Amino acid sequence: MSLITLTTDFGTKDHFVGAVKGAIYSELPDAKIVDITHHISPFSITETAYILKNTYKSFPKGTIHIIGVDSELSIENKHIALILDEHYFICPDNGLISMIASEVNPTRIFEINIHDRIESSFPVLDIFVKVATHIARGGSLSVIGKEIQSYKKTIEIQPxxxxxxxxxxxxxxxxxxxxxxxxxxxxxxxxxxxxxxxxxxxxxxxxxxxxxxxxxxxxxxxxxxxxxxxxxxxxxxxxxxxxxxxxxxxxxxxxxxxxxxxxxxxxxxxxxxxxxxxxxxxxxxx
The missing domain is CATH 2.40.30.90 (Bacterial fluorinating enzyme like)
Structure with a gap:
């Protein structure tokens, strides 16, 4: 059984969280989905990092973490999938990972490049779910993108x-x-x-x-x-x-x-x- 967590700033009033869960179950009917939180302050990567840094280690190794905060694709905000401390993270490359990985460096990082095959204005639903379910089936990260050596750094969380x-x-x-x-x-x-x-x-x-x-x-x-x-x-x-x-x-x-x-x-x-x-x-x- 695949364990997938969701961390977003979507809130619970609208349809977004339900749509993401439905898409996961459509791909993986036996998936186990855990909501970490959907009440991150809008676009706050610092808040997201604090919550995830103090949460992910409580989950078993191999857990897949989907992070939907400030996730709109742009030249400055690419999408990445990576292995960190034997966990998988699928998220925007907006500095979030540098805050989570202040003590443990990622093992491998891939820039997601399946966007040319999937047109989307809702990347968490259309892109991140595809990547997460691919990983859950045992798929290789090299299929969803090219391996890269670095990610966006931010020191905002460091005194x-x-x-x-x-x-x-x-x-x-x-x-x-x-x-x-x-x-x-x-x-x-x-x-x-x-x-x-x-x-x-x-x-x-x-x-x-x-x-x-x-x-x-x-x-x-x-x-x-x-x-x-x-x-x-x-x-x-x-x-x-x-x-x-x-x-x-x-x-x-x-x-x-x-x-x-x-x-x-x-x-x-x-x-x-x-x-x-x-x-x-x-x-x-x-």
Whole structure:
């Protein structure tokens, strides 16, 4: 049985997702289709990369991932199929793969060239499905295109470090269903640059000098009323290993989320500043 995942910005109101699934089943009646999400913000490759980077490894090797975000064919936005970490990805060559493949390089990459045989204004339905079902039947990638050695690179998901190794400059790459704000600053780079030093995280006018590992670490469970901690802001390393700014037990309909309450949005700057020894306000002059 073939396992095919779908990640798109189509939403679920219109017919697009249903049409893609119907086309897959027409080609492979025994296919297993898994929706990763169809609610990517329109054309957001950074959001797509974050979700897929933290999802695909949960699927078995050999899974085929169709990615329908910013997928219209153009000279600047070609279509590719590739093998990465023993998974297949079918997607536009718009920089998405360089974000997913920041730690693992693709094994083989092919530029899809079956467009001259299939005229389409809906490439996910007409092109990507054909490629996915071809792979699922055991077909070779060389049949659907020519092998290439490179793909479009983007460093948008990568934070910057200053020359003195004291400041990591990152930004917001994703806002989740709770309004929590995910940055592109990973625990790995935080530890590599920080080396245990004191630090200050700055996001707009808000600062944090502690990073939690769980949301409820902010709660004093000896308190008579633990509900008093609801709505408090915090920073933590989330399950994907990135610094996240959150509101404890946020509810977008009542308390609100970190994005709305702190005024943080996609691409807003978030920095981490490290101090060599003591924080400046505690140093003394001789």
């Amino acid at each position: 910057k470090v200053n020359q003195a190794q004291t400041i990591i400059s990152g930004g917001v790459i994703y806002i989740d269903n709770y309004g929590n704000v995910i940055t592109n600053i990973s625990k790995k780079i935080f530890n590599e640059i920080g080396k245990g030093r004191d630090f200050k995280i700055t996001a707009r006018r808000y600062t944090f000098d502690k990073i939690l590992n769980k949301y409820n670490e902010i709660v004093n469970f000896d308190s008579n009323d633990i509900r008093q901690f609801d709505g408090n802001k915090l920073a933590l390393f989330n399950s994907a290993g990135f610094i996240e700014i959150a509101i404890y037990r946020s509810n977008l309909k009542t308390v609100g989320g970190a994005s709305s309450l702190l005024g943080l949005d996609y691409r807003d700057t978030v920095t981490v500043e490290f101090f060599n020894e003591l924080k400046p306000e505690f140093t003394t002059l001789n």
